[in-house]
Every structure is written in C-alpha cells, then in structure tokens.
Amino acid sequence: VRFCHERDIYVQGRGSAVGSVVCFTLGITNADPLEHKLLFERFLSPERGAEPPDIDLDIESGRREEAIQYVYETHGRQRAAQVANVITYRARSAVRDVAKALGYSPGQQDAWSKQLERGPVAATASLTPDDHTIPAAVLDLAAQLEHAPRHLGIHSGGMVLADRPIAEVCPIEWARHEGRTVLQWDKDDCERAGLVKIDLLGLGMLSALHRTIVLVNTHHGADLTLATIPPGDTAVYDMLCAADAIGVFQVESRAQLQTAPRLRPRSLYDLAVQIAIIRPGPIQGQSVHPYLRRRNGEEDVTYPHPRLEPILERTLGIPLFQEQLMEIARTVGGFSAGEADELRRAMASKRSAERMAQLRDRLYAGMAQRGITAEVADQLWTKLAAFSDYGFPESHAIAFAYLAYASAWLKRWYPAAFCAGLLDAQPMGFYSPHSLVQDARRHGVTVHIPDLNGSGAGTILHGPDGPDT
Numbered sequence: 521v522r523f524c525h526e527r528d529i530y531v532q533g534r535g536s537a538v539g540s541v542v543c544f545t546l547g548i549t550n551a552d553p554l555e556h557k558l559l560f561e562r563f564l565s566p567e568r569g570a571e572p573p574d575i576d577l578d579i580e581s582g583r584r585e586e587a588i589q590y591v592y593e594t595h596g597r598q599r600a601a602q603v604a605n606v607i608t609y610r611a612r613s614a615v616r617d618v619a620k621a622l623g624y625s626p627g628q629q630d631a632w633s634k635q636l637e638r639g640p641v642a643a644t645a646s647l648t649p650d651d652h653t654i655p656a657a658v659l660d661l662a663a664q665l666e667h668a669p670r671h672l673g674i675h676s677g678g679m680v681l682a683d684r685p686i687a688e689v690c691p692i693e694w695a696r697h698e699g700r701t702v703l704q705w706d707k708d709d710c711e712r713a714g715l716v717k718i719d720l721l722g723l724g725m726l727s728a729l730h731r732t733i734v735l736v737n738t739h740h741g742a743d744l745t746l747a748t749i750p751p752g753d754t755a756v757y758d759m760l761c762a763a764d765a766i767g768v769f770q771v772e773s774r775a776q777l778q779t780a781p782r783l784r785p786r787s788l789y790d791l792a793v794q795i796a797i798i799r800p801g802p803i804q805g806q807s808v809h810p811y812l813r814r815r816n817g818e819e820d821v822t823y824p825h826p827r828l829e830p831i832l833e834r835t836l837g838i839p840l841f842q843e844q845l846m847e848i849a850r851t852v853g854g855f856s857a858g859e860a861d862e863l864r865r866a867m868a869s870k871r872s873a874e875r876m877a878q879l880r881d882r883l884y885a886g887m888a889q890r891g892i893t894a895e896v897a898d899q900l901w902t903k904l905a906a907f908s909d910y911g912f913p914e915s916h917a918i919a920f921a922y923l924a925y926a927s928a929w930l931k932r933w934y935p936a937a938f939c940a941g942l943l944d945a946q947p948m949g950f951y952s953p954h955s956l957v958q959d960a961r962r963h964g965v966t967v968h969i970p971d972l973n974g975s976g977a978g979t980i981l982h983g984p985d986g987p988d989t
Contacts, residue, residue, distance in 0.1 A: 581722035598685045601692050601701040603678035603710055607670045611641045614662035641666050677721040678707050724948030725769040725923055732941030736934050739981045749926050756932045757786050766959040767942050769927040770795045770920050772950050782812045791921035796840050801911025805903045811838040824896055827851050839903050841914035854886030935963040940979035
C-alpha cells in the first residue's frame with residue numbers, strides 16, 4: 521500500500537485472511553454493502569500449518585514492472601526472486617519432439633502432431649493404423665515423455681520473499697530480463713517449502729480506469745477517485761441490463777452481453793454472480809441456465825440435499841463459486857477444512873482433472889455415510905468435477921465486480937474519457953480500438969482523427985466544460 525501511495529499506482533487486492541469479504545482498491549469504502557461471509561479455510565486452515573494464505577495483487581498492466589523492481593529494491597535480489605513456471609510435455613509437443621529426435625523431417629513432425637486425438641497420447645495409440653500414420657516407436661516414446669518437464673519459464677506474477685538468502689533454500693539464476701532473479705522451482709514447490717509467495721499480476725483495466733479518472737478530473741474539474749465512485753447508480757445498472765457494456769470490465773464478451781438482459785444485475789453481488797457464471801466450471805456443470813430461470817421466476821428454487829440450503833441459498837440453489845464447492849464437500853462429504861482446501865487447490869491446479877479424480881472416492885464414501893447415493897451423489901460430483909475446468913472464487917468475483925461497476929459508471933457518465941482511457945491502455949479486452957471508437961460515437965462522443973498539431977502523446981479530450989464530448 522505504501523508503494524501505491526508513493527507512486528500513485530492503482531492496485532487491487534483479491535481475497536482476505538479474516539473470513540469476511542474484503543474488497544479494496546486503494547481503500548474502497550463506497551462499495552455496495554455485502555452481507556455474505558467467505559469460507560475462512562479458503563485462506564487459512566490448521567491443515568495448512570505455517571503455510572501463508574493466498575496473496576494476489578492486480579496492478580496496472582503498464583506499471584507492473586515498477587512493482588516488481590520495488591520488491592527487489594526493498595528486499596534485495598538475494599531475498600526476493602520470481603517463481604519458475606515448469607512447462608511440461610503435452611501430447612502434441614511430445615510427439616513433435618520425439619519425431620525430431622528420431623530424425624524425421626519438420627513437416628512430418630507437424631503432420632503427425634495434428635493427427636493426435638484429444639487427450640493423452642494413449643488415446644491415439646489405441647486406434648487402428650488406418651486412423652493415423654504415426655509410427656509405433658514415436659507413440660511409445662511420446663507416451664513416456666507426456667507430463668514430464670520440458671523447459672522452465674518465468675511465472676507471470678509469482679514472487680517469493682525470504683528472511684534469508686533464497687539460495688540457501690532453492691537454487692536461483694539471473695533471468696535474461698535485466699534486473700530479475702528467477703528460482704528454479706515452480707510455485708507448488710515453493711509453497712511446500714514454506715516460502716512466502718505473492719502474485720503481482722498486470723491488469724489492463726486498472727490502467728484504463730486510472731487514465732480515465734485523470735482525464736475526468738482534468739477536463740471537468742472533478743475530484744473523483746476510484747474509491748469515491750457513487751455506488752448503486754440505477755442508471756448504470758439499467759445500462760448493463762440493456763447489454764450496453766462494450767469496454768466494461770469482465771462483462772463485455774458476447775456471452776456476457778447475452779446473459780445480462782436475463783440476469784438483470786441490480787447490485788454489486790449480482791455483478792459478482794454474472795462475472796462468475798460465464799466460466800468453464802459453471803458452464804460445464806450446467807449451472808448457467810438453471811440459475812437464470814430461477815432468478816426470473818421460471819423455475820422453483822430447489823436444493824440437491826436439505827443440508828445444502830444454507831450454502832446455496834444466496835445463489836438460488838446453484839453452486840457458482842469455489843468456496844461453495846468447499847462447503848459442500850465438508851457438509852455432505854465429511855471433508856475436513858484442510859481436505860476441502862485441498863479440493864479447492866485441485867480445482868485450480870494445471871493437472872486439476874487428475875487431482876480431482878483422486879478425491880472422488882473419498883467424497884463418494886463420505887456422501888454414502890450420510891445417506892447420499894445414486895443420482896444425487898452423481899449430480900454433486902458433476903458440479904465439483906466441472907470446476908476443474910476453472911471456476912471463480914467468490915472473493916475474486918466480488919473484487920472484479922467492483923471494477924466492472926466502476927468501469928460501467930465511467931462509461932455511463934463520462935463516455936469520452938472512458939473511451940480515451942481504454943484506447944491508452946490497449947491492447948486489452950475483447951474489442952479493437954476501431955470498435956471502441958464506433959461504440960463511443962454511438963454514445964454521442966465526437967472522435968477526431970490524429971492531428972500532428974493538436975494531438976498529445978496519448979488520447980486527449982477536447983470540448984467545453986460540462987457534458988463529456
């Protein structure tokens with residue numbers, strides 16, 4: 521936080537270690553009131569021992585390097601380093617590298633990799649020779665290589681801090697990027713060793729919002745900050761319900777624009793639900809349409825089991841968040857708090873499908889002890905397993921919901937400044953600069969072509985004081 525105030529940089533924290541919802545962006549106090557509690561074990565549990573909680577910070581994408589170098593300057597490159605990312609062999613890369621090692625031409629390597637079936641190499645090896653032309657020797661060696669480490673990269677945001685030289689705990693190396701030190705372990709290894717890891721992630725919308733607010737204050741003489749945007753603006757929610765959300769954070773995709781008129785968000789928590797529901801987990805778990813039907817009164821709210829009503833009441837009987845899946849595992853599966861957290865980690869793992877499968881028997885045994893079997897047990901497992909394709913934590917969704925509301929508010933009341941902020945933060949989002957400009961024109965903004973005599977280094981505003989033009 522001190523770094524943010526010294527350098528006037530926008531940072532958003534996601535998550536909390538105190539059990540209740542904490543949503544802050546440089547001290548947000550104006551957010552809609554939230555009564556829901558987050559599961560404490562999402563952040564800390566006895567089974568985690570001395571392992572620190574998740575610490576994620578979203579930073580303006582264009583200034584993320586400033587934050588990384590600040591950590592190095594403050595703690596020294598002997599005690600701070602970035603986490604490695606272990607790139608492992610998948611089916612196609614394994615076949616391609618094995619074919620290369622056996623002396624086949626680059627064209628043959630590519631052709632064989634494209635013949636692979638979805639899934640592991642074994643899926644293709646089980647087919648008849650009529651279905652592919654990959655030699656048996658290539659498939660056999662590729663199957664042995666699959667999931668083995670291929671090379672190391674730098675994790676997108678993970679940094680480790682230590683109270684001693686990190687080289688005493690983990691081997692390090694100088695990165696090719698100037699001013700960076702990299703560990704030779706990935707984030708999972710660092711967590712097991714008890715090292716404190718912080719994710720410093722770049723977020724383009726924070727850059728866009730910062731630029732927009734600077735333009736609003738400069739051009740209109742306002743005194744606006746991200747923390748003082750008025751909450752609960754009916755006109756803003758009306759705009760979102762009308763699917764007028766091009767450029768708005770997290771709710772501008774085609775799927776989100778189709779969902780908004782049916783979900784009709786009227787609060788910050790509704791926005792959190794909208795952000796979380798269009799994700800692979802809820803989609804694969806067949807949660808989207810049942811939730812929308814229940815929200816619109818087209819379907820009765822029911823629960824898979826009476827014990828789950830307190831957990832799923834706020835989402836109309838439909839599990840949408842990681843924390844809800846953890847609570848379900850504890851309530852009907854008999855998982856301990858630590859086992860539920862292990863389930864959450866399995867959902868977020870790169871190899872989540874494999875790790876989830878390992879927990880399946882444990883969950884079914886716990887449900888059977890509580891009289892939950894057959895169709896109901898299968899239904900609950902389907903919901904859980906679907907989250908291995910990525911589902912949102914509730915804390916993450918609420919933090920993102922505030923940025924979605926802030927960007928929508930600025931789009932509604934200051935469309936020219938908002939468009940300028942988006943253009944200065946490119947590339948980001950779903951739409952090209954041309955599409956953003958066309959949308960701004962539809963909202964009454966006059967957009968001029970570049971002018972060598974009048975343009976600035978970035979996008980600037982012209983026009984009289986008063987309405988944004």
